[in-house]
Amino acid sequence: MAPKYLEDLSPGDTFGGERHAVERDEMIEFARKWDPRPIHVDDEAGRAAGFGCAIASGAYTTAIFTRLALASREADGGHAVIAGLGATMSLPRPVRANDELEFRAEIVEVRPSKSRPDAGVVRMRARLVDQNGETVYESTTATLVSRRPKA
Amino acid sequence: MAPKYLEDLSPGDTFGGERHAVERDEMIEFARKWDPRPIHVDDEAGRAAGFGCAIASGAYTTAIFTRLALASREADGGHAVIAGLGATMSLPRPVRANDELEFRAEIVEVRPSKSRPDAGVVRMRARLVDQNGETVYESTTATLVSRRPKA
Numbered sequence: 001m002a003p004k005y006l007e008d009l010s011p012g013d014t015f016g017g018e019r020h021a022v023e024r025d026e027m028i029e030f031a032r033k034w035d036p037r038p039i040h041v042d043d044e045a046g047r048a049a050g051f052g053c054a055i056a057s058g059a060y061t062t063a064i065f066t067r068l069a070l071a072s073r074e075a076d077g078g079h080a081v082i083a084g085l086g087a088t089m090s091l092p093r094p095v096r097a098n099d100e101l102e103f104r105a106e107i108v109e110v111r112p113s114k115s116r117p118d119a120g121v122v123r124m125r126a127r128l129v130d131q132n133g134e135t136v137y138e139s140t141t142a143t144l145v146s147r148r149p150k151a
Numbered sequence: 152m153a154p155k156y157l158e159d160l161s162p163g164d165t166f167g168g169e170r171h172a173v174e175r176d177e178m179i180e181f182a183r184k185w186d187p188r189p190i191h192v193d194d195e196a197g198r199a200a201g202f203g204c205a206i207a208s209g210a211y212t213t214a215i216f217t218r219l220a221l222a223s224r225e226a227d228g229g230h231a232v233i234a235g236l237g238a239t240m241s242l243p244r245p246v247r248a249n250d251e252l253e254f255r256a257e258i259v260e261v262r263p264s265k266s267r268p269d270a271g272v273v274r275m276r277a278r279l280v281d282q283n284g285e286t287v288y289e290s291t292t293a294t295l296v297s298r299r300p301k302a
Contacts (some may be wrong), residue, residue: 034214035221056234059210059217063185066210070186084209086241 003078006120009110011043015076016104016126018068022056025095031059056095061137065089065128068103080146082119087141094135101128108140119144154229156299158170159269160261166227167255167277169219173207181211207246212288217278219254233270236294240264246287252279259291270295290302 029042035057038045073079080143095101105126113119124144128137182191186208189196197205224230246252256277264270273296279288 025198031216033218035217037221055219059214062213063181063210066186068182068207070188084242086239088237090237114293 004076004145005080005081005146006110006122006145009079009107009122009145011107011109011133013107014105015072016102018071018075018103020068020101022064022066022095022097022099022101027056027060027095027097028054030063031057036057049095051096052087053096058091060088060096061091061101061128062089064101065103065139067131068101068128069105069126072105074104079122079143081117081143082144082146085121085142087139087140087145089137091137093134093136095128095130099136100131101136102130103127113144116144119146121145155227156231157261157296158274158299160230160258160273160296162258162260164258165256165270166223167253169217169222169226169254171219171252173215173250173252176222178207178211178246178248180206181214185210187293188215195226202245208259209240210244210277212242213240215252216254216277216288216290219252219279220256220277223254223256225287227252229275230294233267233295236272236293236295238290238296240288240290242288244281244285244287246281250287251282252280252287253281254278255280264295267295270297272296 028041039049039055040057041054043053046052105124107122108125109123111121113121121142123140123142126139127135130136158260179192190200190206192205193206194204197203249302258273260274262272264272272292272293274293277290278286281287
């Protein structure tokens with residue numbers, strides 16, 4: 001599949017369906033290294049905080065999101081991304097071991113770049129949804145994408 | 152040190168100084184698992200893209216940021232955080248193996264919560280700065296922080 005250039009992307013385009021099953025060992029190991037707060041590594045601390053068990057670090061959920069977003073772009077043939085320009089993210093609900101997270105995304109804006117005539121800015125709203133249909137991660141990303149090179 | 156409550160935090164308060172040295176193996180291993188794009192795992196691909204070598208995945212830089220932010224909060228005695236409410240982040244410059252990243256943060260807003268009389272919202276602007284003084288990661292986070300419990 002050929003990569004998608006700016007001209008191939010439109011507001012309303014949707015992507016997704018890629019999934020990641022949260023394994024307890026992976027979730028805890030990640031938190032031990034990068035975010036060793038008690039609620040991320042210890043079920044008892046998660047219970048005391050009202051979550052019922054340990055919950056995932058936001059950095060771990062971000063890593064899952066990154067992997068699924070990449071898989072989704074690759075499934076779509078790849079986008080001609082020059083650079084990431086920034087992102088917002090929120091974690092509206094906790095992620096727990098054995099959750100199954102699905103990536104869903106929609107392009108919300110495609111516009112010319114002010115500084116680069118060979119490229120444009122694509123804004124995408126994306127999220128991870130758990131097995132109950134609840135959104136656990138929401139993100140809006142802006143990326144700089146090449147226009148199709150002239151033949 | 153006692154945890155800091157909402158009343159203990161003020162706009163203009165600064166934190167930081169914590170550091171993480173980016174090790175090549177750690178950077179590449181993280182990307183292989185979570186963001187295996189060629190520019191994140193292969194020096195040749197990084198060179199072809201104009202970066203001189205492989206560059207870090209944004210998810211890896213986010214993980215470093217998370218760890219240093221936690222270390223910084225702990226060094227400050229811990230804040231009485233109830234929940235993270237969201238964040239914006241951007242990656243204005245690439246991170247490479249052997250970079251040394253330093254965490255710096257400033258509180259920019261402290262306000263009462265509209266829905267929770269026992270808590271307030273703290274907005275913090277934080278970044279990672281490399282050994283050349285360049286900002287490689289910028290973030291604004293909003294967290295819900297407890298007021299001091301009444302005696």
